[in-house]
Amino acid sequence: MALIVQKYGGTSVANTERIKNVAARVARYRERGDRLVVVVSAMSGVTDNLIRLAKEIMPLPSERELDVLLATGEQTTIALTAMALHALGVPAVSLTGAQAGIVTDRVHTKAKIMNITPRQVHALLDSGHVVIVAGFQGQTQEGQITTLGRGGSDLTAIALAAALKADLCQIFTDVDGIYTADPRVVPTARKLDEVAYDELLELAGAGAKVMQLRSVEFAKKFGVVFEVRSSMNDNPGTIVKEETKSMEGVVVRGVSLDKNQAKITLIGVPDRPGVSARIFQALADAAINVDMIVQNVSHGTAHPATDLSFTVDKPDLLKARKVIEGLKAELGFSQLLADETIAKLSIVGVGMRSHSGVAAKMFTTLAREGINIEMISTSEIKITVVVNSARGEQAARAVHDAFIT
């Protein structure tokens, strides 16, 4: 008799028909004898609609009140899901985040879970109930309603699985699992049976949209094994867990392509201490997220200077240009080049640690396709290159098929 935490996202509970489907699935697990905690999101569209109402009132509403407002979305779903289980004869009780004992810090709209005291969850499970918990929400120690921000429902499920020492945590979503690449870009992409936390973190950081980083980080920190799978069929999904010895046999677990970045290159940046700190502090102060940074060795001896390239989210490009151009006199670089037509291609795999020649193979593959590499950046288990965006998909397909069979 396993204790399973399941999470269903907004599209899986988008209307009452889908909620009934979720209930039918939960009922099947329960018939097997499993004990179930079910975390649900707001029905898709509901949260956006609430935000629209708030913005009709004022453009920048209070974050405390936004949390009071948004928390109603999941509260609606838990009640409907419990009813749908009742309709199937399954005893079920809904709990808000607060009732489930999810205590957070006081940072409204992006609160962190501090601890979980699932007294009521345990009691209800012990009395034979399926427990439906509102995702994405909690309360402060003082009893104020908080929400956890993007990906919050995944976090609720993983944190509950940790607190309850669940045997399994299942994240039901609208895809079959985690793929070696985006199947819309790479036709040969296939679903992974398993992936290491670190690999998923690097893939997500490189643009793969399956899960928010913080949920994966939380799962890694507390060793919560979870499965990402579809709520539309019964196919097994992808197990996400700590890296095992056997995983090292696979050099590249996945390929990701991110076309939402733009590149800025500063030519002739004086090579003296504090210059790059000044640049990136100014960007951080403007809330501009910088992803890749590449700096080469300097040239010249009298006035040594270097070229500095970095990437930012495409929508931030204009703002980033303005910030940097405001520093031109102070920094003394000679030229700023901006390029929106780039694509960032990454390969990820814990196997890279024990395999040599991975980068060489990637670069050779691209060269054979006639694709020029504009930037390179590497981490222990990831290699990222920037190429021209017009060649991005071609590059992804070639690299994917070179490494993954």
Add this chain to the structure above:
Amino acid sequence: MALIVQKYGGTSVANTERIKNVAARVARYRERGDRLVVVVSAMSGVTDNLIRLAKEIMPLPSERELDVLLATGEQTTIALTAMALHALGVPAVSLTGAQAGIVTDRVHTKAKIMNITPRQVHALLDSGHVVIVAGFQGQTQEGQITTLGRGGSDLTAIALAAALKADLCQIFTDVDGIYTADPRVVPTARKLDEVAYDELLELAGAGAKVMQLRSVEFAKKFGVVFEVRSSMNDNPGTIVKEETKSMEGVVVRGVSLDKNQAKITLIGVPDRPGVSARIFQALADAAINVDMIVQNVSHGTAHPATDLSFTVDKPDLLKARKVIEGLKAELGFSQLLADETIAKLSIVGVGMRSHSGVAAKMFTTLAREGINIEMISTSEIKITVVVNSARGEQAARAVHDAFIT
């Protein structure tokens, strides 16, 4: 510096524009120096929509889960109302029923308020905030969400006014106050400046739709003076309070006409103990609400029999007939007559206690109009007659103008 509890119903907060109007009104009171607690209902239509969703899942949803679901309606409004006050620069904080300390019994969907511990309300008022409280909801001592049933938001306001020892409780609604009669029926009807609890109770019981009985009963029990007034203008409303000496000068405070009743008459009911008990217990068991009951002295000596008339809600007529006809053999009455074409006309006033000839004047007025009286029933401060429904409006106008100038 007065402490005022204001309540705004669903039509007053129907959309974000109206919520902004409510906030503007609250802000004006605050500028006067008043301290304010504002109770709001769900935006009109929201509760019905939630019930529709629940019924899509199952026809008779769990009442516990229905409460979890419905409580989201008022929670949405409190957050939006607090934001609307912020937009005007007024410090405001929203509280759910649970956060406001409203503790109820465990009877889901029609819970009774057991006690209120408004610790957080006091603290927020002391720190200069307007406090927005979700009407219609509370929680049990065990932390389960409950709702108070129809008219629940009025009840929240009146109970909070009692617990906070507020100087004034204002029920804002879509009418200007309580009228001497329904202005759509009686063109000479006028707004009352004041009305006694008992008068309002009798008027509401007689079909006037301004407020639910339980809120008025609660106000009477705890001596909460409240004002019913419009959220659409600044006209003073009607003050509802304990009867005063001066109120007795007015014989008839109001006239009400109820066309939603039907009459059943049983001819030749054997006049022996227990017969009427049997009839009305059978109706109560079938959850049929009986309003007026009239029984005359019996006639005949060998087998004394009487005629018994009573009224029920029109939609219950068919069910009531079936119940009574099922008892025909047992009871031995000779005939059942049902009449849907009736109207119930009542006059109400605490002044009746000290004035004689009120009934005579009412009956004379109706006779002068050529309107036949089918049933009569009286209480200490109310006289009710049943007339043919086709003559109901005419009867109401004549009686109103005979007593109220």
